Structure formats: C-alpha cells, structure tokens
Amino acid sequence: MAINYVQLNGDHLEWMKQLMDCFGTVFEEPENYGHKRPTDAYLTERLNDPSFIALVALEGDQVVAGLVAYELKKFEQARSEVYIYDLGVYERFRRQGIATGLINALKPIAKNMGAWVIFVQADYVDEPAIKLYDSLGEKEEVLHFDIPVQWKP
Structure with a gap:
C-alpha cells in the first residue's frame, strides 16, 4: 500500500493521537506520550497554531510515522527556522524512505513560512538518525543544555 503524507x-x-502513540512506542516513552495526555481542546489549539507543524505518514488511515516541528521566527533577519522536535517511524516501516519523505514534505511548508533552514538534534547513540540527517544536511557539533523551570500544570 502507498504511503501518504498529511499535514x-x-x-x-x-x-x-495515533502520532503520539507512535512516538510513545518508537521512543520507548509511553508514559510521556500517553499518560497525562492533553485535552482535545488543547491539541486542537496546537494543531491550528500556524507555528506548530505535525506531519504524518499514513498507510490507509493508520499513522505509521510522523514528525512534529516548530517555526522559530528570527529577530536578526525577517526569516524563520523550523526545528524538528520529534520524528519517529514504527519499526516495521523503517528503511523504506518514510523519514526522508516526511522531511521532504516539511520543506515546502517551511519555505512557505519564510524559513531558510530546517534543523534537528540527534543523540550520539542514535546511529540511524545520524545517518539520515547526514544524508540530508550539514552536521554541526553543538552542546545542548536543559535548564529546569519550576512549572506547575
């Protein structure tokens, strides 16, 4: 069956919700993507936010992969960058070009936003992701820091 890409x-x-289940399975974090799931109203608000991008790869009406990205409007020039926050493909659909297809589907969306680049982070141990991203762009060696914020839902 053919794979279709849908924003x-x-x-x-x-x-x-299927995409969140996919991420929970692929990243082995079902509690992060399944427990304390936001309300439908919250998800609808995110999905209707023009700076939030969710793309899925569908086989029929089933999500087999997807990505979530955010537009970051820059201040130093009138342009944006698009950050891929999550990209996941169910194991049985890997090595079929679906992740590349998702990124290729993201490119015209990013261009329409005025983005000049799409960027993504990968963990050093995630060799398949690194190989994918190496094939699509230029690697930068950077450090990533998480700075905790006190937040009460």
Missing part, C-alpha cells in the same frame, strides 16, 4: 490541522485529532 495535520484541528480536524485531525485522531491522527494526532
């Missing part, structure tokens, strides 16, 4: 909007709550 989600507020009418696609069920696919968004």
Whole structure:
C-alpha cells in the first residue's frame, strides 16, 4: 500500500493521537506520550497554531510515522527556522524512505513560512538518525543544555 503524507490541522485529532502513540512506542516513552495526555481542546489549539507543524505518514488511515516541528521566527533577519522536535517511524516501516519523505514534505511548508533552514538534534547513540540527517544536511557539533523551570500544570 502507498504511503501518504498529511499535514495535520484541528480536524485531525485522531491522527494526532495515533502520532503520539507512535512516538510513545518508537521512543520507548509511553508514559510521556500517553499518560497525562492533553485535552482535545488543547491539541486542537496546537494543531491550528500556524507555528506548530505535525506531519504524518499514513498507510490507509493508520499513522505509521510522523514528525512534529516548530517555526522559530528570527529577530536578526525577517526569516524563520523550523526545528524538528520529534520524528519517529514504527519499526516495521523503517528503511523504506518514510523519514526522508516526511522531511521532504516539511520543506515546502517551511519555505512557505519564510524559513531558510530546517534543523534537528540527534543523540550520539542514535546511529540511524545520524545517518539520515547526514544524508540530508550539514552536521554541526553543538552542546545542548536543559535548564529546569519550576512549572506547575
């Protein structure tokens, strides 16, 4: 069956939930993507936010992979960058070009936003991701820091 790529909007709550299930499985973090799941109203608001991008790869009406990205509007020039926050493919659909297809589907969306680049981070131990991103762009060696914030939901 053919794979179709779809950018989600507020009418696609069920696919968004399937995408979250996919991420929970692929990243082995079901509690992060499944427990304390936001309300439908919250997800709809995200999906209708023009700076939030959710793309899915579908086999029929089932999500087999997807990505979530954010537009970051720059101040030093009138342009944006798009940051891929999560990209995951169910194991049985890997090595079929689906992750590349998702990134290729993201490119025209990013261009329409006025983005000049798409960027993504990868863990040193995630060799398949590093190989994918190496094939698509230039690698920068950077450090990433998480600075905790006191936040109460």
